Amino acid sequence: MKELIIALIAGVGAGGLYAMLGAGLVVAFRGSGVINFAHGAVAAYAAYTFDELRENGDVYLPWFDPIPEFGFLKTLRINNLPVKLHLGEDPSTWLAVAVALLMSAFIGLLMHFLVFRPLRNAPTLGKVIGSVGVMLYLSSIIAVNFGGQNRADVGFGGFTTDSPAVEILGGTIPRSNFYLLAAAVVMGAAVWALYRFTRFGISTRAADENEKGAALLGYSPQFIAGANWVLASVLAGAAGVLFIHKTQPALFVLFVVPALGAALFGNLSSVPGATVGGLLIGIAASGGVELADKGWWPAWLPAEGVRNTVPLLVIILILYFRGDKLPIRGSISIGRQPRAPESNNVLIGLGVCVGIAILLSNIFVSSWEAILTTSLLATLFMFSLVVLVGYLGQISLVQFSLAGVAAFTMTRLAADGTKVRPNDFFVNTGWDLPDPLAALGAVIVATIVGLVVGIPALRIRGVQLAVVTLSAVIALEDILIRNTTLLGEGAKSTNPTPEPSWFGQYVGAFNPDTNRTDYWKYTAFLILAVSLVGVAVANLRRGAMGRKFLAVRANERAAAAAGIDVSKTKMLGFGISSAIAGIAGVLFAYKLPAVSSDNFSVFAGLALLAFAYLGGITTIGGAVIGGLLVAGGLSAETLGVHFEDIDVAYINAVGAIGLIINAIVTGGEGIAMLQTDQGKHILAGLRRDPTIAPPDSVLNLTQEEIQGDVEGALV
Amino acid sequence: MVSRNKWLRLLTVLFAFSLFAAACGSSDDGDSADSGDTETEDADSGVLGDDEPEEEPEEAMEEEPEEATEEEPEEAPAGGGVTSDAVQGDGAEWWEQQVTNPVGPADESLEPVVITMTNVEGSPAGSFPEIREGAMAAAENINANLGGVNGRPIEFEVCVNGLDPAEATNCANEVADAQPNLHIQGINFFNPLMWPTITGAGIPVLQTVPIFVSDFNTPGLISTEGGCVSAFPGGAQYGVEVLESDAIAVVHSDTGPGFECFADTQERFYDQLLDENPGAFKWQGFPDASGDPTDNDAIVQNIAAFFEGAENPSVFFGIQASDCNEILSSLSSAGVEATIVMSGSCRDDSVLANPASAGVHVGGVDTITERPDLWNDYQILSFDVREAALDAFGPEAPKSAFMEVAHDVMMSAWVALTLMDNSGVDIDDGASVTDYFVNATNLFRVAGAKGQDCTTNASEFVSVCQKQMNNYVWSGPGGQFEYGPSGEEGVDVTDILRRVGESNPRPVAE
Known part of the structure; x- marks a missing residue:
């Protein structure tokens, strides 16, 4: 018990970080109605700025020179845009702190003016994609400006590893943990007082509750939003600078997930609530490590995952039971939803696509055939997003994890306890089901899990559903996908894929003759699956169910008034989408010799959503285009030949800018609708x-x- | 207004293309280090050429050997150089001759020797361009100054993938399509997915940083670097036999490779040592969620509880550098008193700059690269050649340990391929090249202190020829390394690898 108490107390350090970040998320949401997935990246940029200034006296502005130094341009030696400023040798710590916070404020302003102000009337999905774009941009620009080396900033003041430990109950706890707790509380209280007692705070609250009303009273909603973006970013920057002695700056990007939990704990409106939520998450997570170390801990419950997952599951439950009380931060006007036209001439389109795919598969040499199947697999998966996000309007970030659930379940159900390949380290003991049955079982399991994850959607919607499903990604990965008891010994690392055989025909991608992942039967199998699912999705849109989906997407109350069972429709959408994701997951596993939980990470899922959005998330054609665009897909590999000398981080940064502009300009209709x-x-x-x-x-x-x-x- | 929208739409399409490129940038299939591109431009700025940066190595190459013959005659071969095939491995003397008397550029008219590489780059969660850059610098140096492989230029083709299995398998297919003379594997988190294709195509493979069990036990792969196989068993032996710790906390990464390495190269070895020394010590593994600061303080609390009553406890870090720094800080902040032993993966500027690093034992191989005063003449020569190559052909970015490893592996590959060619082995035949490596009893690893015997590889770790490890004690930020209690000899894990295979074998299915 004593150890548990000590561990709980030690958790206030990380809890303090989450509290500060969570408070910043609440501030941004109240100011503009955006849940900022890039909040952790802002903290990371500030932390890097702080360390770089202390280390080298340099400050990097958050962009790159648009005329980079490679290829023939290198010979021109042109530098159009200043990127690096030298502030002198050995600047003081306090100057570094001030510059880091100023940099955060500057990034906040840029985010407001360049991204979220143009998106102010966009549908929720557009704002979500916009903030994902900012996150990807900042992550890339960090790589461009600061490189990939680890940093060793020991912090400053009391926020350092040098401070003597505090003895409590015979245990020793870092002193800086208590400073972090104090900083979080002080910041939370200051922001609360700002909103409670100042004219700025009152106008923000007014705009938060009723933007039209605030505008009529003479407040400028956009000025309020801009000021709150600056404040939120400064809070993120402060968190980055104060916590840098405990972690690498790059890792702050990932801390947005627990910070979102903290913000939700505060109902997305209460800074004190977010502060308390962040502290509780840090404390619970730390206590979870201690509990998981006990011998009595059940083997079927992954000890390492529980500490991350339990707080998030609690948040999901909180949201479910009080979802209707959560604020929906509106704006003066909301842009229309992206068009979701019926797909005409499906059979002709199908015939053309299948013909092209077959033609390509016969023309391509080995490596290009594998690239073709990458695009086909991504297209298949994106059909699940078309149904759920495009037609039904439910912003779910969990679909790729459901593909992972299906992939791992299939390996478990089909495994017979023998080594698939001589050098496999892990051997799966499973049910030894025939492959079609194993695949079917995996799709059913993914569908059931998808339905369970979809239950909160009955009470919440929009960006809050995005947050809940993001939490579900973490929960699924830690509790289910990495569960060695449920899914086999390799679940934490690599689970060998049994060689799939359907009705006597081997249909895996690994070609036993050439040893490449280019087996033609797999390509044919995949083309068949993509075709069937594509036709089904097109027919879904054209039928009564598709019209119900669109009605629910447009206005749930109006749909209910028209006699549509909204709950049933939503669950049906989740079920269909999850089943499609499950099919994609099974075929994904058929392509690889082994599956790994890393294959289905949260960022991989976000990237696929972004590509689907870029292609056009409301149409079959959009999914096809999205599939062509994905990393490792046909377009990317084709164009890659021409970009081989350019640093990947530059290209990623430009790509993120493209995503943001796409969100602003096309409103989710993507390239497919532009082409249409x-x-x-x-x-x-x-x-x-x-x-x-x-x-x-x-x-x-x-x-x-x-x-x-x-x-x-x-x- | 209409026109503005048109512009915006045009921009969108343009940026969409950028996004294609973004996707493919991380799947660069390009032969970005294609020798054809590099030889002409850089040929006259060679390592041993006339340019300023090359003066230093020239001095080293001409002057140091003479000193060496005076100071360390036991290492001097008949030719009066600083290397000996008998000590550093077959081809060491030939290597010395080449780097001290460079023959000039390779013959462009000859058929190139194709060497491929795959490497993870471009992801915030993992990017190792320095591996590619180090190998590329070596290849360019070989082509520009060292005459290639008996005149044939090296064509170095790199396929870069992000953290995406589809990209990784695409790269494996490309390598198989290219049918290179040799493949050097960079750092890749998808090795288990790639080996069936690459080794299945009969391509000989040298590894830079083996991290998965399939990197250790796949026939046809050769690793002159030890990775987990030398670092972790060596760390166990060091903690139990050299430090004589009575309580050992093993912090391991909760990632895929971390989990595999712990299960295969730590758990079994501590159990083995405990079986051999009953009651001499206790040990426990502590999984660390990589990149997550939430668990660090709690892990440290558990370690402190585990150490209760112990007189000589130690903590072994088998985690990546950023996590090493975090846990080290937490241990220090919490005031836990124990000897800290780190694997070489923790050897990083960020860790060494941490005030809490004073007194830690850091893993390594051979000599202490940060202590020129301890180098012998062979080491001076090899380090100078490497530095000069990285200066002349490497990136502007800071050098790193990974860059050095990749450079040395490429140089070792060049020596081996040339020796094979000289001895009549067909280097265009993959099986012959693989056979050469597998049967090498005295393999020269450039900058390595001793020749490696690949015929004594344990059956469970058939790919790993490097079975030596050492530990150096770090005096703290701004300080220096000293040899640890195991001295210059370090720890040889050949025997414990065999013993574990016999008494605590890897679980086998059916």
């Missing part, structure tokens, strides 16, 4: 009566031609 619009424009031009010349062409006709036309018309 262009196509319609061209078709409309072609359909014009060719005998009627457009006005401008009349001007170019010669007198003789005009005379001839007139005579012809008279005849």
Whole structure:
């Protein structure tokens, strides 16, 4: 018991970090209605700025030179945009702190003016994608400006490893943990007082509760939003600087997940609530380590995962039971939802796509055939996003984890306890089911898990659902996917994939003749699966169910008034989407010799969502385009030939900017709808009566031609 | 307004293409170090050329050997150099001759020797460009100054993948399609997915940093670097037999490779040592969630509780550098008194700059690279050649241990391929090249102190030829390393690898 108490107390250090970050998330949400997934990245940039200044006296502005120094450009030696400023040798700690906080404020302003102000009237999904884009941009620009080396900043003041430990109950706890606790409490109290007692705070609260009303009273919602972005970013920067002695700056990017838990604990509106929530999460997580160390801990419950998962599960429950009380931060007007047109001529489109795929699979040499299947797999998975996010409007970030659940379940159900390959370290003992049954079982399990995860969607929606499903990603990974008791010894590392055989035909991607992952039967199997699922999704959209989905997406109350069972419709959407994700997961596993939990990480899922959004998340064509764009897919590999000399971090940064602009401009309709619009424009031009010349062409006709036309018309 | 929208849409499409590139940038299939690109531009700025940066190695190469013959005659071969095939391995003397008397550029008209590499880059969660850069610098140096492989230039083709299994398997397919003379594996978190394709294609493989069990036990792979196989069993032996600790806390990473390495190269070895020395010590593993600061203080509390009553406790770190720093800080902050032993993965500027690092024992191989005063003449020469190559052909970014390893592996590959060619082995035949490595009894690893015997590899670790490890004691930030209690000889794990295989074998299915 004594050890548990000591561990709980020790948790106030990390808890303090989560509390500070959580408070910042609440501030940003109240100011602009955005849940900022980039909040941890802002903290990371501030921490790097602090360390870089102390180490080298340099400050890096949060961008890169648009004319980089490679290729022939290197010879030009052009530097158009200043990136690095040298502030002198050995600057003082307090100057470094001040510059780091100023940098945070500057990033906050940039985020507001360049991203979230243009997105202020965008649908929720657009804001989510915008903040994911900012997170990806900042992560990339950190790699460009600060490199990948580990940092060794020992901190400053009491926030350092040098402070003598505090003895409590015979245990010793770092003194800086208590300083972090105090900092979190002081910051939380200061922000609370700011909102409670100042004119700025009152106007923010007014805009938070009713933006139209605040505007009518003469407050500028955009000024309020900008000021809150600055405040939120400064809080993130402070957290980064104060905690840098305990971790690597790059890792702050990931701390947004527990910080979101803290913010939700505060109902997304209460800074003191978020502060308390953050502290509780840190304390509970630390206590979980102690409990998991006990001999009585059940083997079926992954000890390492529980401490991360329990607080998040509690949050999910809280949200479910009080979801209707959570604030929905509105804006003066909300942009329309992205169009979700019916897919006409499905069979023709299908025939063309299948024909092209078959043609390509026969033309391609080994490595390109594998690249083709990567695109096909991504397309298949993105169909699940089209159904759930595009048609039904439920922003779920958990779908890729469900694919992982299916992949691991399939390996377990099909395993027979023998080594698949001679050098496999882990051997799966399983049910030895025939592969079609194992696949079916895996899809059913993924569907059931998807339905369970979808239950909170009955009470909450929009960005809060995104947060809950993000929590579910962590929970699924730690409790289910990495569970060696449930999913086999390799669940924590690599689980060998049994060689799949359907009705006597081997359908795995690993070609036993060439040893490449290019087996034609797998490609054919995948083309068949993509085709069938694609047709099913298109038909879903065209049928009554698709119309119900769109009605729920547009307005749940109106849909209910029209006689649609909203709950049933939502659960059906989750079920169908999860089943599709499960099919993709099984076929994903068929492609690889082994599956690993790392394959289904939260960031991999976010990247797929981003590509689906870029392609067009409301259409079949969007999923196909998204599939072409993914890392390792056809477009990427083709264009990669031309970008081989450019640092990956630069390209990632530019790509993130592209994602943000896409969110602002297309509102989720993506490239597919742009192409459709262009196509319609061209078709409309072609359909014009060719005998009627457009006005401008009349001007170019010669007198003789005009005379001839007139005579012809008279005849 | 309409026109603005059009511009925005145009921008969107342009940036969409950027995003394609973003995706593929992390799946660079390019032969970015293609010798064809590099030889012409850099050929005249060679390591031993006329340019300023090359003056230092030239001095080293011309002057130091003479000193060496005077000071350490026992290492001097008949030729009067600083190396001896009998000591450093077959080809060491030839290597010395080449680097001290460079023959000039390779013959571009000859068929190139293709060497491929795959490497993880571009992800915030893992990126090791320095591996590629180190090997590339060596390849360029070989082509520009050292005459290639008997005149044939090295064509170095790199396939970079992000943390994406599809990209990784694409890279494996590309390597198999390329059918190189030799493949050097960088750091890749998807090795188990890649080996069936690469080794299945009959391609000989040298590893830089083996981390998965399949890196240790896959026939056809050769590692002149020890990775977990020398560092962790060596660490166990060091803690039990050299430090004589009575309580050993083993902090291991809760990642995929960390979990595999713990299960295969730590758990079994501590159990083995406990079986051999009943009651002499107790040990326990403490999983650390990599990159998560939440658990550090609690782990330290558990370690402190585990140490209760112990007189000579020690903590072994088998984790990555960023986590080493975190746990080290937590141990220090909590005032836990114990000897701290770290594997080489913790040897990082951030860790060594931590005030709590004073007195820690850090793993390594051979000599202490940070102590030139302890180097012998062979080491001076090898380090100078490496530094000069990295200066001339490497990146502007700081050098790192991984960069040095990759450089040395490429140089070792060059020596081995040339020796094979000279002795009549067909270096265009993968099986022959693999056979050469597998049967090498005195393999020269550039900058390594001793020749490696690949024929004595334990059956469970058939790929790993490097079976030596050492520990150096760090005096603290700004200080220096000294040899630890095991002295210059360090710990040889050959025997314990065999003993564990017999008494605590790896679990086998059916």
